[in-house]
Amino acid sequence: MATNIPGYTYGTAAVGKSPVSLDDFAKLKQASLFGDDDVRYLKMSHDILKDQVEQILDVWYGFVGSTPFLLHYFTNASDGQPNMDYLGGVRKRFGQWILDTANAEYNQDWLNYQHEIGLRHHTTKKNTTDNVKAVPIIHVHYIFALLIPITTTLRPFLEKGGHSRDDVDRMQDAWRKSVLMQVILWSQPYIKQGEF
Numbered sequence: 001m002a003t004n005i006p007g008y009t010y011g012t013a014a015v016g017k018s019p020v021s022l023d024d025f026a027k028l029k030q031a032s033l034f035g036d037d038d039v040r041y042l043k044m045s046h047d048i049l050k051d052q053v054e055q056i057l058d059v060w061y062g063f064v065g066s067t068p069f070l071l072h073y074f075t076n077a078s079d080g081q082p083n084m085d086y087l088g089g090v091r092k093r094f095g096q097w098i099l100d101t102a103n104a105e106y107n108q109d110w111l112n113y114q115h116e117i118g119l120r121h122h123t124t125k126k127n128t129t130d131n132v133k134a135v136p137i138i139h140v141h142y143i144f145a146l147l148i149p150i151t152t153t154l155r156p157f158l159e160k161g162g163h164s165r166d167d168v169d170r171m172q173d174a175w176r177k178s179v180l181m182q183v184i185l186w187s188q189p190y191i192k193q194g195e196f
């Protein structure tokens with residue numbers, strides 16, 4: 001998805017190839033019971049969420065900002081103060097990620113960017129995109145945990161589309177599965193070679 005968001009390199013030559021193949025990803029989808037219906041419900045969510053991105057980010061940033069041990073990862077290594085430029089830069093890419101997740105277009109570029117996002121949470125690439133000197137790694141256990149607040153707080157936004165309760169349930173389920181598969185892909189740099 002081409003945008004002018006600083007540091008958002010999806011689909012560009014700056015992104016390396018994912019060590020996970022499309023075939024591996026097809027098996028991950030199967031293991032997660034992620035199917036064509038989930039793609040359909042994610043795309044349904046796109047139309048509902050696309051005009052609410054800033055409000056969603058306000059909620060998610062509110063959660064991270066008010067949880068000191070999470071805000072920690074956005075703080076300067078030197079003085080422990082939150083780095084507002086860093087928070088602001090990441091926020092723009094996070095907004096695009098909402099749309100990308102709802103777009104549910106799974107191809108090699110998407111897979112490669114998942115790998116890139118993993119590296120950016122891991123010490124390999126954290127801080128380089130925004131050129132900051134913040135703490136060097138996001139500990140992986142919190143990455144899995146955040147699946148819950150992210151997909152729980154999304155529900156009121158999904159409800160605003162005026163769809164049936166069943167449709168909202170299915171959209172939320174599809175989001176849970178998609179975010180689960182993504183955080184699994186992001187965990188790859190954290191795991192010893194041959195054990196992912």
Ligand code: HEM
Nearest residue numbers: 070073090093094097117120126127129138142143146147
């Ligand atoms: C970066 C999503 C967990 C802190 C990002 C980006 C996205 C994202 C979309 C921007 C990627 C890009 O550069 O295009 C998520 C999701 C999570 C999660 C969906 C869990 C389900 C966490 C946790 C923390 C965290 C637990 C700790 C507070 C950060 C930081 C960056 C970042 C500091 C910037 C990394 C860099 O230096 O490039 N995240 N994240 N994330 N996230 Fe997360």
